[in-house]
Amino acid sequence: MKLLVVYSSKTGNTKKVAMAIGETLGVEPVAVTENPSPEDYDAIVAGFWVDKGTADAAMKAYLQKITGKRVALFATLGAEPDSAHAQQCLANAAELLGTGCTLTGQFICQGKVSEEMVAMMKKMFPEDHPHAMTAERLARIEKAASHPDETDLLAAQAYFADWRKEWLAS
Numbered sequence: 001m002k003l004l005v006v007y008s009s010k011t012g013n014t015k016k017v018a019m020a021i022g023e024t025l026g027v028e029p030v031a032v033t034e035n036p037s038p039e040d041y042d043a044i045v046a047g048f049w050v051d052k053g054t055a056d057a058a059m060k061a062y063l064q065k066i067t068g069k070r071v072a073l074f075a076t077l078g079a080e081p082d083s084a085h086a087q088q089c090l091a092n093a094a095e096l097l098g099t100g101c102t103l104t105g106q107f108i109c110q111g112k113v114s115e116e117m118v119a120m121m122k123k124m125f126p127e128d129h130p131h132a133m134t135a136e137r138l139a140r141i142e143k144a145a146s147h148p149d150e151t152d153l154l155a156a157q158a159y160f161a162d163w164r165k166e167w168l169a170s
């Protein structure tokens with residue numbers, strides 16, 4: 001059975017997670033920019049970085065092209081992975097999948113928010129704006145700065161080791 005691990009990553013966080021998952025699944029992850037044909041695979045593990053509450057544009061377009069496959073998603077984001085926002089981001093991405101796909105798993109962890117992004121947010125949004133750089137938001141970004149860490153990568157590997165067992169048994 002052929003398995004594809006495909007990922008989109010702007011600053012490297014999601015790529016790190018993809019590489020860890022690929023190691024566990026015994027496949028070399030492919031960047032979405034290489035545009036692998038979904039038709040060539042039995043199951044697809046697709047990873048994205050969260051951009052404004054959903055998958056980034058490149059993975060958004062790719063997810064829409066997948067039809068009739070078993071798909072598992074993974075992602076990195078700046079917010080807490082157990083937040084409602086994180087769950088919503090995964091749900092938003094799952095909705096993009098083409099017809100006949102079955103969602104078979106999902107994993108999300110934090111990823112460092114780039115310094116450019118932090119600087120841009122500080123500059124762009126006034127204090128009363130919903131995206132303003134509040135102390136709370138800054139604390140969250142600082143917490144994300146060390147991620148994905150070794151614990152995240154091990155958690156991703158454990159999750160996908162189980163996922164693989166279920167896939168092979170199904």
Ligand SMILES: Cc1cc2nc3c(=O)[nH]c(=O)nc-3n(C[C@H](O)[C@H](O)[C@H](O)COP(=O)(O)O)c2cc1C
Pocket residue numbers: 008009010011012013014015048049050051052053054076077078079080110111112113114117
């Ligand atoms: C333009 C932009 C939009 C983002 N939007 C969100 C968001 O809506 N929610 C969130 O939690 N993190 C958001 N982030 C943070 C990224 O999802 C996070 O840093 C991610 O780990 C980056 O992954 P990468 O290194 O693979 O590109 C955003 C980052 C950028 C640059």
